[in-house]
Amino acid sequence: xxxxxxxxxxxxxxxxxxxxxxxxxxxxxxxxxxxxxxxxxxxxxxxxxxxxxxxxxxxxxxxxxxxxxxxxxxxxxxxxxxxxxxxxxxxxxxxxxxxxxxxxxxxxxxxxxxxxxxxxxxxxxxxxxxxxxxxxxxxxxxxxxxxxxxxxxxxxxxxxxxxxxxxxxxxxxxxxxxxxxxxxxxxxxxxxxxxxxxxxxxxxxxxxxxxxxxxxxxxxxxxxxxxxxxxxxxxxxxxxxxxxxxxxxxxxxxxxxxxxxxxxxxxxxxxxxxxxxxxxxxxxxxxxxxxxxxxxxxxxxxxxxxxxxxxxxxxxxxxxxxxxxxxxxxxxxxxxxxxxxxxxxxxxxxxxxxxxxxxxxxxxxxxxxxxxxxxxxxxxxxxxxxxxxx
Amino acid sequence: xxxxxxxxxxxxxxxxxxxxxxxxxxxxxxxxxxxxxxxxxxxxxxxxxxxxxxxxxxxxxxxxxxxxxxxxxxxxxxxxxxxxxxxxxxxxxxxxxxxxxxxxxxxxxxxxxxxxxxxxxxxxxxxxxxxxxxxxxxxxxxxxxxxxxxxxxxxxxxxxxxxxxxxxxxxxxxxxxxxxxxxxxxxxxxxxxxxxxxxxxxxxxxxxxxxxxxxxxxxxxxxxxxxxxxxxxxxxxxxxxxxxxxxxxxxxxxxxxxxxxxxxxxxxxxxxxxxxxxxxxxxxxxxx
Numbered sequence: 001x002x003x004x005x006x007x008x009x010x011x012x013x014x015x016x017x018x019x020x021x022x023x024x025x026x027x028x029x030x031x032x033x034x035x036x037x038x039x040x041x042x043x044x045x046x047x048x049x050x051x052x053x054x055x056x057x058x059x060x061x062x063x064x065x066x067x068x069x070x071x072x073x074x075x076x077x078x079x080x081x082x083x084x085x086x087x088x089x090x091x092x093x094x095x096x097x098x099x100x101x102x103x104x105x106x107x108x109x110x111x112x113x114x115x116x117x118x119x120x121x122x123x124x125x126x127x128x129x130x131x132x133x134x135x136x137x138x139x140x141x142x143x144x145x146x147x148x149x150x151x152x153x154x155x156x157x158x159x160x161x162x163x164x165x166x167x168x169x170x171x172x173x174x175x176x177x178x179x180x181x182x183x184x185x186x187x188x189x190x191x192x193x194x195x196x197x198x199x200x201x202x203x204x205x206x207x208x209x210x211x212x213x214x215x216x217x218x219x220x221x222x223x224x225x226x227x228x229x230x231x232x233x234x235x236x237x238x239x240x241x242x243x244x245x246x247x248x249x250x251x252x253x254x255x256x257x258x259x260x261x262x263x264x265x266x267x268x269x270x271x272x273x274x275x276x277x278x279x280x281x282x283x284x285x286x287x288x289x290x291x292x293x294x295x296x297x298x299x300x301x302x303x304x305x306x307x308x309x310x311x312x313x314x315x316x317x318x319x320x321x322x323x324x325x326x327x328x329x330x331x332x333x334x335x336x337x338x339x340x341x342x343x344x345x346x347x348x349x350x351x352x353x354x355x356x357x358x359x360x361x362x363x364x365x366x367x368x369x370x371x372x373x374x375x376x377x378x379x380x381x382x383x384x385x386x387x388x389x390x
Numbered sequence: 391x392x393x394x395x396x397x398x399x400x401x402x403x404x405x406x407x408x409x410x411x412x413x414x415x416x417x418x419x420x421x422x423x424x425x426x427x428x429x430x431x432x433x434x435x436x437x438x439x440x441x442x443x444x445x446x447x448x449x450x451x452x453x454x455x456x457x458x459x460x461x462x463x464x465x466x467x468x469x470x471x472x473x474x475x476x477x478x479x480x481x482x483x484x485x486x487x488x489x490x491x492x493x494x495x496x497x498x499x500x501x502x503x504x505x506x507x508x509x510x511x512x513x514x515x516x517x518x519x520x521x522x523x524x525x526x527x528x529x530x531x532x533x534x535x536x537x538x539x540x541x542x543x544x545x546x547x548x549x550x551x552x553x554x555x556x557x558x559x560x561x562x563x564x565x566x567x568x569x570x571x572x573x574x575x576x577x578x579x580x581x582x583x584x585x586x587x588x589x590x591x592x593x594x595x596x597x598x599x600x601x602x603x604x605x606x607x608x609x610x611x612x613x614x615x616x617x618x619x620x621x622x623x624x625x626x627x628x629x630x631x632x633x634x635x636x637x638x639x640x641x642x643x644x645x646x647x648x649x650x651x652x653x654x655x656x657x658x659x660x661x662x663x664x665x666x667x668x669x670x671x672x673x674x675x676x677x678x
Binding site for chain 2: 040041042044045174200201202203205206207208210211212213214215217218220230231234235238239242243244245248249260261263264265266
């Protein structure tokens with residue numbers, strides 16, 4: 001059984017390679033970009049922002065990447081891991097895309113990465129934060145334009161230890177993104193001499209926080225570090241403030257706590273400090289131009305997700321240029337991406353050996369409905385890529 | 391845990407349990423009396439929360455939104471019963487599950503088209519937007535206490551209507567023997583319509599009340615649906631009183647589970663359900 005699978009697998013592989021080389025023979029053909037992102041469900045807004053960002057870069061570039069016209073094959077991944085492998089395979093083998101771009105949900109991204117590895121298709125992850133993507137499961141073919149869950153949390157751990165805080169309670173959902181974030185925070189905070197008083201978790205997506213707030217009030221730590229995102233984050237911040245804790249015990253977390261939630265949090269969010277690789281109020285010219293164009297083109301303000309989509313296009317463009325515009329010359333393409341410096345609206349970044357951005361992490365403060373940059377808390381922070389053999 | 395924390399955790403349990411009761415009471419009525427497995431019940435909670443968001447944005451007041459929202463939910467429930475659910479009474483449970491699951495998808499897509507996929511906050515009415523200082527650092531939002539008061543009042547009202555009024559008598563009779571009630575000349579179709587509309591309105595009201603503390607977001611209905619079914623099972627199908635007891639048990643199990651055995655907090659509620667099922671398969675208040 002195992003043997004047949006292997007044979008079938010290698011046949012598929014050689015067919016895929018043959019297909020890829022046929023594709024490469026027509027150098028004048030269009031570059032086909034497979035966008036596999038969520039366009040329905042909870043993450044629809046993120047999928048659309050990433051798509052907008054990607055297309056904006058291509059349009060700024062005269063509709064081209066690496067000097068070649070671009071066409072898209074688009075699939076709604078519905079943030080459904082069960083359909084991920086089939087969707088990714090469809091894009092690779094039927095649509096014959098030159099590059100897979102996706103996605104938001106880490107479970108879906110992990111399944112896509114497996115397909116990318118097996119079929120030797122280039123893939124760029126424009127959001128999903130699972131450490132494993134650029135850790136134990138890293139691959140020459142898989143790149144990330146966003147962040148690892150470890151990065152913003154580790155930076156926050158360093159920053160709070162530097163502030164001299166000693167005693168912190170953490171709260172998160174018991175799922176991988178939350179646990180990886182808390183682990184990253186803990187690593188840096190304990191290295192800096194701090195102590196985690198208690199790690200609280202609750203099942204995803206439970207949002208009944210009142211018991212934890214009561215416990216935090218009785219433990220009286222120096223501060224609370226939380227990982228929450230989306231609606232749960234808005235609720236935690238509101239509950240925290242309503243319980244009267246906001247004025248006595250400061251609350252910190254990675255930027256996912258506030259991004260996209262400021263409207264829902266209202267006054268409860270004001271003054272919160274979070275860490276992320278993007279912020280409002282950056283002063284580089286690249287960001288100003290990006291924002292002006294994005295706002296004019298899509299009639300809304302860009303967010304971190306749009307930036308990640310934009311940079312995914314930049315990364316692939318850099319690779320294609322190095323390969324003379326031929327997506328079939330994969331070795332040169334990968335080398336080109338690995339050695340590129342990406343001039344991102346977030347600030348320039350390079351890629352680590354595991355293909356994750358080596359980037360500055362900002363401390364941001366919520367002010368008047370924006371995540372305004374305070375300072376760079378971690379300069380050129382590189383994910384340790386534990387378990388990656390590249 | 392010191393004594394003050396213990397008391398506050400008890401308050402948390404009561405407050406959470408009472409809100410759960412509000413959602414589950416409508417489900418148990420519809421399930422028990424009409425025999426319908428209504429998976430779309432969570433969607434009514436979601437509809438309520440979005441009504442609170444849309445109407446309070448338009449009128450500037452949550453109270454106004456609730457005053458307008460309840461009649462809307464009643465009408466909405468009556469129309470749904472007339473158009474769809476009234477055809478289900480004689481069908482088997484599988485078809486009910488199919489239809490009501492389909493409704494979840496339809497309501498979520500409609501919500502996405504009409505209001506979008508963003509998370510929204512709903513403002514707490516100004517006269518309830520305060521906190522009571524309980525300990526040195528912890529205070530308790532007045533709004534949460536107000537919700538509990540509303541839930542208690544509704545529980546009493548429901549009990550009164552079902553046990554003491556003519557309508558309640560007809561509802562209970564319809565629950566016991568539909569054909570006998572019909573042969574006595576009572577318009578059972580109308581009673582079912584009223585019960586269903588009431589169930590929808592209860593879930594929607596729970597959504598409206600919870601909107602300021604939970605915020606409104608896509609798929610919010612699915613979270614409460616599962617826990618509501620747990621309550622209906624623990625309390626005994628069709629028993630409003632049982633639902634109240636069960637909701638409080640779930641409130642306590644969830645709250646103290648999170649504090650005392652955080653590693654297993656996700657399963658505490660389900661362990662309680664399993665134990666009750668083994669001990670009293672008909673529900674905690676019915677004799678096996």
